[in-house]
Amino acid sequence: MKKLLIALVATAATLSLAATAEAQEKLKACWVYTGPIGDFGYSYQHDRGRLDVEKALGDKVETAYLENVSEGPDADRAFERLAREGCKIIFGTSFGFMDPEVKVAKKFPDVMFEHATGYKTAENLGIYNARFYEGRYILGQIAAKQSKSGVAGYIVSFPIPEVVMGINSFMLGAQSIKPDFKAKIVWINSWFDPGKEADAAKALFDQGADIIVQHTDSTAPLQVAEERGLQGFGQSSDMIKFAPKAQLTSIVDDWGPYYIGRVQAALDGTWKPGNVWLGIKDGAVKMAPYTNMPDDVKAMAEATEKKIVEGWNPFTGPIAKQDGTPWLKEGEVADDPTLLGMNFYVKGVDDKLPQ
Amino acid sequence: MDITVNILLTIATAATPLLIAAIGELVVERSGVLNLGVEGMMIMGAVGGFGAGYLTGSPWIGLLAAIALGAVFSLLFAVMTLSLATNQVATGLSLTLLGLGLSGMMGTSFVGQPGARLPNLDIPGLTAIPVIGRLLFGQDPIFYISIALTAAVMWFLFKTRTGLTLRSIGDSHTSAHALGIKVIRYRYLAVIFGGACAGLAGGHLSLVYTPQWVENMTAGRGWIALALVVFASWRPWRVLAGAYIFGAVWIGQLHAQAFGIPVPSQLLSSLPYLATIVVLVLISRNKRLTMMNTPASLGQPFVPDR
Numbered sequence: 006m007k008k009l010l011i012a013l014v015a016t017a018a019t020l021s022l023a024a025t026a027e028a029q030e031k032l033k034a035c036w037v038y039t040g041p042i043g044d045f046g047y048s049y050q051h052d053r054g055r056l057d058v059e060k061a062l063g064d065k066v067e068t069a070y071l072e073n074v075s076e077g078p079d080a081d082r083a084f085e086r087l088a089r090e091g092c093k094i095i096f097g098t099s100f101g102f103m104d105p106e107v108k109v110a111k112k113f114p115d116v117m118f119e120h121a122t123g124y125k126t127a128e129n130l131g132i133y134n135a136r137f138y139e140g141r142y143i144l145g146q147i148a149a150k151q152s153k154s155g156v157a158g159y160i161v162s163f164p165i166p167e168v169v170m171g172i173n174s175f176m177l178g179a180q181s182i183k184p185d186f187k188a189k190i191v192w193i194n195s196w197f198d199p200g201k202e203a204d205a206a207k208a209l210f211d212q213g214a215d216i217i218v219q220h221t222d223s224t225a226p227l228q229v230a231e232e233r234g235l236q237g238f239g240q241s242s243d244m245i246k247f248a249p250k251a252q253l254t255s256i257v258d259d260w261g262p263y264y265i266g267r268v269q270a271a272l273d274g275t276w277k278p279g280n281v282w283l284g285i286k287d288g289a290v291k292m293a294p295y296t297n298m299p300d301d302v303k304a305m306a307e308a309t310e311k312k313i314v315e316g317w318n319p320f321t322g323p324i325a326k327q328d329g330t331p332w333l334k335e336g337e338v339a340d341d342p343t344l345l346g347m348n349f350y351v352k353g354v355d356d357k358l359p360q
Numbered sequence: 361m362d363i364t365v366n367i368l369l370t371i372a373t374a375a376t377p378l379l380i381a382a383i384g385e386l387v388v389e390r391s392g393v394l395n396l397g398v399e400g401m402m403i404m405g406a407v408g409g410f411g412a413g414y415l416t417g418s419p420w421i422g423l424l425a426a427i428a429l430g431a432v433f434s435l436l437f438a439v440m441t442l443s444l445a446t447n448q449v450a451t452g453l454s455l456t457l458l459g460l461g462l463s464g465m466m467g468t469s470f471v472g473q474p475g476a477r478l479p480n481l482d483i484p485g486l487t488a489i490p491v492i493g494r495l496l497f498g499q500d501p502i503f504y505i506s507i508a509l510t511a512a513v514m515w516f517l518f519k520t521r522t523g524l525t526l527r528s529i530g531d532s533h534t535s536a537h538a539l540g541i542k543v544i545r546y547r548y549l550a551v552i553f554g555g556a557c558a559g560l561a562g563g564h565l566s567l568v569y570t571p572q573w574v575e576n577m578t579a580g581r582g583w584i585a586l587a588l589v590v591f592a593s594w595r596p597w598r599v600l601a602g603a604y605i606f607g608a609v610w611i612g613q614l615h616a617q618a619f620g621i622p623v624p625s626q627l628l629s630s631l632p633y634l635a636t637i638v639v640l641v642l643i644s645r646n647k648r649l650t651m652m653n654t655p656a657s658l659g660q661p662f663v664p665d666r
Contacts, residue, residue, distance in 0.1 A: 040575075041576060043467060045471050045472045045574055193629070200565065200579065203569060207366070208367075208614035211370075212618045247474045
């Protein structure tokens with residue numbers, strides 16, 4: 006009996022040893038999302054990136070994530086918990102995770118940290134972002150071509166640089182086609198509230214807009230466009246299923262290639278904190294198929310997309326600020342820090358920026 | 361004229377889920393039970409309604425499923441607070457948290473799928489009448505249910521004997537018990553009715569308002585409904601008024617923004633809440649009447665002596 010017991014214990018020990026050895030070979034990569042992965046928008050696309058990592062690197066990695074983490078003291082705990090649980094590389098995907106991540110990164114120098122859309126870095130903390138404004142310029146051009154009333158409705162969340170940059174880029178695109186093009190802007194003070202987004206879309210359509218643009222995350226505005234027989238653009242993911250006749254295109258966030266590259270670097274031991282701002286040419290910003298528009302509009306959109314891939318920046322002068330004061334000279338290109346801190350409108354935007 | 365009709369229709373759509381959830385909760389609170397789980401029951405109704413509608417292809421089955429799921433979920437609250445006499449506030453809060461989490465899990469495979477929408481009423485000859493046609497005969501079915509429900513609850517609470525009994529239980533469960541009234545049984549039925557209403561309100565969101573499923577899609581509407589009940593001092597017609605004032609100011613501020621009125625958008629966004637509270641406080645300013653309408657044993661657990 007005793008022998009048997011010893012044999013059992015020995016087997017168990019060997020097994021558990023083997024298990025640890027195997028676990029050590031696997032690299033644990035972890036993600037923190039601010040929304041639910043079921044939002045079919047921003048957090049959903051980040052999670053698609055995580056799944057891409059699993060698919061591409063297979064047995065070599067193990068992934069984990071925390072969703073619905075609010076951007077406050079909760080975030081501290083979330084990052085710390087993941088670091089303690091053996092995550093070797095951790096991605097924080099929201100602007101508000103910046104300070105918590107900086108703090109936790111200091112405590113865990115052996116863990117690699119990555120933060121999306123922020124600006125603070127450290128020896129083991131890199132940052133990454135995507136140039137969504139490139140896509141918004143194309144949306145502006147399509148809107149100006151497709152709109153009969155010459156007015157677009159624009160639903161926005163919060164007056165942060167990312168959103169202001171998007172409005173500006175959209176208007177520059179639209180006015181490059183139709184100089185007197187107008188956008189009616191409605192702030193709903195939320196990233197995600199399908200009901201409010203639908204209400205805002207209805208209000209904008211009732212006031213004469215015939216194209217809807219959104220910088221909020223749900224499919225509701227497009228559904229309203231579909232019901233009314235008007236058109237609009239998707240957000241974050243391809244929403245064509247919700248509006249087969251209304252969606253013109255959509256700016257799709259594709260984080261997969263970036264995440265695969267970074268986790269691979271962590272596996273190879275070549276990871277270094279970076280500072281990247283990826284655009285259409287890097288494949289991080291993708292345009293959903295151009296649909297429901299005549300061929301010449303489609304050709305124009307594709308030409309602009311090509312121009313951007315070749316290195317052209319929508320924020321190339323001459324551009325004046327809203328009040329008419331010059332901002333960029335002929336041929337001058339806005340630098341990244343200015344764009345990332347953008348808190349003013351360009352000429353032609355018909356709205357007062359909430360402060 | 362067309363824009364006015366459109367605005368009125370939008371207001372009705374925005375007010376309907378608030379009205380239904382609040383009317384249900386009003387009956388629950390009139391029986392002396394405080395169920396803070398409205399948000400949780402509502403989101404369960406939303407996921408159930410969408411899911412059943414999506415899987416069967418019939419939004420009507422979705423509608424029934426939303427009601428059923430809200431009711432079943434509220435039963436959990438009823439068993440905890442009524443049979444086991446747990447704290448109603450804590451149980452209600454956990455019901456909300458559980459509902460938000462559970463619905464997210466149940467809805468994983470529905471994300472990104474377009475669902476079925478309940479069709480609007482269309483009566484040949486009547487719906488086509490200019491202006492009033494679409495307002496009276498062209499809305500979604502749940503709108504008509506919400507109005508009928510409000511009238512029915514008013515009649516039930518203040519014109520029937522059972523309604524009187526229910527209110528007396530809310531005012532003093534011990535006296536009611538001493539008179540031989542089955543307090544717990546009444547409260548069970550009230551809580552289940554409230555759950556069914558919250559479920560229906562959730563179904564309105566995922567079958568009419570925005571026919572889709574996304575996590576957290578109720579976005580706090582359950583809490584607004586709860587607040588409406590209190591500020592309406594437990595009177596059904598005031599709940600109706602409150603829901604429509606909220607809807608009207610909400611839609612109005614969106615139009616004001618789109619129109620380009622230079623008022624900070626943050627202020628405009630908070631206006632619906634402010635306006636609703638101010639108006640309801642004004643109509644309920646008679647202190648004696650408000651005291652009379654407040655269920656005196658609201659939120660207190662009741663354990664019958666045997």
